Structure formats: structure tokens, C-alpha cells
Amino acid sequence: MSESSTLPLHMRRVEFGPDPELGALRDGEGIRRVSTPLGIDAWLVTRYEDVRTVMGDAERFSTAWRGGIRLPGVMELSEEERAELRAGNLLAFDPPEHTRLRRMLTPEFTIRRMRRLEPRVTRIVEEHLDAMERAGSPADLVSSFALPVPSLVICELLGVPYADREDFQRTTSRLLDVSAPPAERMAMQRESRAYMAELVARAQADPGEELLGMLVREHGDDLTASELVGIGSLLLLAGHETTANMLGLGTLALLRHPEQLELLRKEPERIDAAVEELLRWLSIVHSGTSKVTTTEVELSGHTIGPGEMVMCALPTANRDPALLSDPEALDITRSAPHVAFGHGVHHCLGAPLARMEMRIAFPALLQRFPELRVTGPEADFRSFQAIYGLASLQVAW
Template structure:
């Protein structure tokens, strides 16, 4: 069998294999075929990356992973190495066409938006969105965020018995904030939450990530049509008024989907996991309750330490490119571990513990880096800076309602999270 023919066969098998994942999700039989060098990026040991991430980073921060049927990918676990990949739009592409071509996915299933596009499309779309995410524009949301947080705290205080911080606090705060930002109907908030969560759960079965993207885009197409007829005061209405038909419906739906993707599940997971950090650090809880200067460093340490988004969107090498002395061939997929990079000893002295007082240098990668850095980073910070102190002040005596070992964390997910967080509030 010739080398060329063998490569065609393995490529075809690879596409079939990935298409199967896309249709049916990742189950136990599929997981058995994936190398642990890849799965380790999506696993945790409690709040920490699994030890294999640190071991890989120490020995080979840029390492090749052999995928099934002869396909290759590269795992990047170092801080500087991840910055080099994420910061090079010239060297690496995030265009959805690469995923479509490699996984046998229909190009029509592209979620659009910023995350899966390259310049000049990305440049044009980001230029449209950026003004809506300036601090001046976001400040108009501050009173509403504070109201949402207080409403949730009131509801929790009125409840009897233990309260689940995930479902009663962590999920509703960003969900209602994003509803407010986009200008979508309040009554859609429950569907909103499910659309966002499905795409990140790799055990999704028939609601696998790409299926969830399609459902989300279908929903936003309807919202966009309504905004075209009667533009509201939210982000979508503003874009319609200011840009008219220069942004078509598909692009606008993709932008809205991207805001949902980047702004809901990621923030919800961070609020929930950060609340667990507070429960496990009573001295920090007390400081956060009584010292306003504690809020900003606490939030930044939470973002770095937790790195709820465990892995950046896949990149594909545009040409043969060298990163940290390692040659990555053109067309190969590159996966950057954000949780691994943010724990890199070359970036921050990390003893494995949470310390909001540590002299952490700026530039953590919780929001990514480069042209694809999360455009909603400041909105997320606003929500976290309101949510944590308010929770600490309202319920200074809150404590876990179940043993720590009984908490259920996601076993394999791009966005790490906890299923529930039952607490006694008093």
C-alpha cells in the first residue's frame, strides 16, 4: 500500500470517526479511543488541573498527540507557549472551515461570530461589537446587574432549608445579564441556559456541541428578525440601528450566539466555583465582606486559579510554524490548555493553593489572548465583582450542606463546572 493511499484512507477514517462524535456525542466507547494526552486538558482533580498537565508542561510544553486513524494534534500547556499560539493570527487560523473539513461537518453548521472566523471577517465583526463592550456602554448595565444579584439573594434568603448556589445564584445572574445585554425576552431565560450549557458538555449524546450550536443559532435568527422589525435598546437593537443591512441576519445571529457562548456558561461556572473557594477559605470570606479593596484581587485570582474555560478554541497552523523550538506542520490542530498555562511556574509562583494576596503578574489567560481574547471580559468582571461581595455580606455564616467529597464536578468538559453546590445560608 502506497504512503499516499494510506494517508487518504486514514484521513477518511478520521473524518468518519469525528463525524460520529459530532452526531452522537462522546460516550464511554468513544472516550476509550482518545489519548489521555488530549483528555487531560478536559479533566480536573477537584479545583486543580490533573497532575499530568504539570508533568507534561515541565517535560514538553508543546507536545504532539497522535489521534485515532493517523491524525495529529499538538497540546500546548506552557504560559509563554500558549501566548505565542493565541497571539499569532498570522500563524494560526480559527476558521470553522478547518473543523468542517477535518470532521466531516457541514459548513452550514458554522456558528459564525468571532470565535470561528479569521481576519478580515473577524476584524470587521469585532469592530462592530467592540463599542458595545466599552466600559462606558457597559456601565448602563451596572444597576441592572446589582438588581439581579439582590433579587437572587432575596429569593435565596426566603427559601427554607439548604439552597443550591449553582441553580439559585450562579446560573441566573449571568443568564439574566446576557438577556438584558442582548435584548432578548426575559421569559426565554431557561431555554437560554440550556442552549449555552449543551455545547460544552462532551457527554451530550444527541445534544452534542454542534447540535446545540445549531439550536442556538435557530433561536437567535428569530430574535434577529424581531429586532429588525422593531429594534430594542439591547446590543442587537443597537447594531441594527447603527449598522443596518451592512450586518446580515446570519452574522448578527452568530454574534449573538458568540456573546451567549462567551458570557453565560463561563461566568456561571466561575461564580459557582469561586463560591466554593469562599466556603473553603473563611478568612478570605471575612475580608471580602469587610474590605472593598479585596474585591478586585480576589476576582483576578479566582479567574487565574480556576480557569473555568479549560481549553482555547482549536487553532490550525496556516504554514509550518515553530513554537518554542518545536515545528508544527501546516494544517495541524493546536490545543492550548488555559488552566495549565495559568498555573505555569514560569508565570506565577504557585504552591497549588488559592491566594488573593499573591503578587501575581498581570496577563492571565482566563479570557484568552490576542485577537480572540474574550470581548466580554469586562462584563464578566463586573458581574463577579458584584456577585461575590454581595453573597459574602448577605450570608456571612454560609457553609456547605453536604460533605466536600459528595460534590459532583464535571468529568470531561471544555468549561469546567460543578453540578450543584448545596449550602446552609445561616
């Protein structure tokens, strides 16, 4: 069986871009009923404006309300177990519950707070580049740079022992693998929460200066232990997987577009625009959270009844010809809007951190290794991962 026949449509890629069938859907009917890895059907929305509508309207498109929907693999869970697994996960709630949780975290991810972190992130980037240089060419950019840099940053920010990284990265990888059996992914979710529960208990006993300790000190009366576990688990997963895949895939994209790479190397002041264009062009998060309609809605001329699941195809939305001219081109000189971080109340909380890490890491890598090039086997794209990226990237300099 071919990969395209087993991968859900919204996850199908041709290297950096969405599968042509997805682009044809966007440019044609715009929305279609599809099967999902969850074992149920959903409406797949592909156009930029429709995606913004779905993501921006939490009343008509709910993250929390599931009505009669029961997902295969979690049928056997009691309501109490389901509530326990959802506790603290901001992606599983609508306002006002989502607002209550997010309000406690927002101060830790402001641009001002990120500026205070910049010197430490710069040191982490330089230390890993030093280690790459000492080990010598060639190297796997993913395992030596793209993955460890954001992993160390989020570990220090949260208060997670960096020595545990191999275990939590293994768990995360299986949890996000849509080809894994639902029972195995559920087991990984439980394992991840059990690990975080130990860290939360330590923070409750002796709260430090890290984010978990801050939550215990400042909001210990407002958050249950389960909510602390859910918050920590989500931030740990999102904090290393997303930026790691952007660094690996973004480097390959620049190496495949030498004129863009050279422009960024000569004019590093373009880095902010370059980061936004890479976010738009790569769209490593395929869909964001699925929604369920709470009432009858209309999108692209299609009427969707209440209680229906809706998913968003972010790669096609970010390459929508209605959004910008020549959307298939990677062009770091432009400033185009995008939904790579989502939109609305669930817009990525960690976006300032991710942007800061990329703004530091890409120029440092390119300046350190002016002759950086891909070598060895073809790039290993991780097709079945809920967050798109590379398993490895062999480079030389």
C-alpha cells in the same frame, strides 16, 4: 472505563486544578501530540509563554484556516451550510473579517458602558439574594444565584426573553458537553441558531434599545441576518455560561479557603484582585479556540508543520511556575497575569462584563450570608463540559 481515559487530556481536572499529568507535561516537554474530542490529533501547548505565542499570532496560528481538515460529524455538511453555521461567530474568523465584526460590538463592552450597567446588575444580585433568603436555608447556589444572575444580565443586554432561559440553557449544556455524540451537538447548534434567528427577525422588524436592536439600527446594512444570528448566539452562550460557572466554582473555592474568604469579607476593597486570582486559579475555559498552523513553527523546541491543529491548556499556563511563585496556591493578595480570558485578537470581548458581575456578586453574597457553608452532597463538578464548573452546590447559612 474511567473518566480520565475518556476525557481529552486538556479537560482533565482534579477538582479546581489541572490533572497532574498536564502539570507534568508543562514542566517536562511542554508540548505533546494528543487526540481531541473532534476526532483528530492536535498539538497541546501547556506553558504560559507558548500559549501567549499561539493566541497572540493570528497569522501563523489561524482560527479560520482549516485547509484539508474535516471534522467528524460535519463531513456531510455542504460548504454553504458550513458557512451558514460559522457566520457571525467571532471565534471562527481571523482578521480582517474578525476585526470587522468585533469593531461593531466593542463599544457595547467598554468599561464606561459597564459602569452604566452597574446599578442594574447590583439590583439583580440583590433581588436573587432576597429570594434565597426568603426561601430559606439550605439552597442550591447554582440554580438560585450563580446561574440566574448572569443569565438575566445577558438576556437584558441582548434583548432575549428571560422566560426562555430553561430552553436555551438546556441547549447550551448539551452543545458544550463533549461526551454527547457529534450529531447531537450539531443538532443543538442548529436549534440554538434557529431560536436566535427568530429574535433577530423580531429585532429587524422593531429594533429596541437592546444590543440586537442596536446592531440592526446601526449596522443593519453591514451585517447579514446570518451574521446577526451568529453574534447573538455566541454572546448568549458565553454571557451566561462563563460567569455562572465562575460564581459557583469561585464561591466553593473561597469556602474551601476560609482564610481567603475572611480576608475578602473584612477587606472588600480587595475584590478586584480576588476576581483576577480566581480567574487565574480556576481557569474555567479549558483551551480557548483551536488553531491551525499556516506555516512551520517552533514551540518549546518542537517543530510543527503547516496545517497542524494546536490547542492551548489554559489551566496549566495559568499555574506555570515560570509565571509566578507558588502558582498552585489561591492568594487574593497578589496580582498575577493570566490567560483566563485568552490573549490576542480573540481576547474575551465580554471580559469587562464578567469582571463587573463578579465584582458585585461575590462581596454581596458573602456579606448577606456571613455563615455561608457547603452542606449536603459533595460538589458536583461538570467534567465533560467545555466550560468547567459545577452542576450544583448545596449551601446553608
